[in-house]
Amino acid sequence: KLFIAASSIFALGHFGYAFLLLRAKNVGLADDMAILMYVLFYIVYTIFIIPSGILSDKIGRKPVLATGYLIFAITSIGLIYTSDIYGILLFFIIYGIFYAMVDGVQRAFVVDLAPKHLKATALGTFHTAVGMVALPGGYIAGMLWDKISPEATFVYGFILAIASLTLFIFIKEKHFRQS
Numbered sequence: 396k397l398f399i400a401a402s403s404i405f406a407l408g409h410f411g412y413a414f415l416l417l418r419a420k421n422v423g424l425a426d427d428m429a430i431l432m433y434v435l436f437y438i439v440y441t442i443f444i445i446p447s448g449i450l451s452d453k454i455g456r457k458p459v460l461a462t463g464y465l466i467f468a469i470t471s472i473g474l475i476y477t478s479d480i481y482g483i484l485l486f487f488i489i490y491g492i493f494y495a496m497v498d499g500v501q502r503a504f505v506v507d508l509a510p511k512h513l514k515a516t517a518l519g520t521f522h523t524a525v526g527m528v529a530l531p532g533g534y535i536a537g538m539l540w541d542k543i544s545p546e547a548t549f550v551y552g553f554i555l556a557i558a559s560l561t562l563f564i565f566i567k568e569k570h571f572r573q574s
Contacts, residue, residue: 532555
């Protein structure tokens with residue numbers, strides 16, 4: 396339950412890659428360059444998704460997820476201050492690494508934590524909780540972008556990433572069940 400709460404808080408603040416594309420445009424990248432950044436994100440994600448799963452199998456899900464949440468927080472802060480193509484390039488790469496570390500490993504962690512007879516139910520609960528907060532989270536991020544500033548969107552993502560990471564770190568290990 397605590398993991399679903401932590402991941403839901405994270406999902407509430409997780410602005411999607413569309414905001415990276417908007418930031419790329421915001422710092423002056425042409426449409427075709429911004430699209431290339433999106434392609435780069437998926438290439439990096441594809442390269443790192445299997446190694447992230449292997450790493451989580453070796454050292455555990457918790458350290459990989461905590462690192463992924465932290466990388467997202469760093470990306471959020473970095474996007475506030477970046478103002479050129481090199482910064483955008485760097486943060487698209489880092490965002491791809493973050494996404495690879497969190498995407499599949501969260502699901503594996505849910506399965507690890509669930510009793511054997513409730514694994515599918517746990518996955519459904521996880522995806523429902525995360526999905527229910529993703530829509531308002533995206534709306535909030537968009538409103539912050541439009542009404543305050545692009546930087547406000549990234550501050551919002553940073554704050555919720557740190558909040559979810561803090562909750563995640565302080566979950567006692569006894570709450571986790573190995574399969």
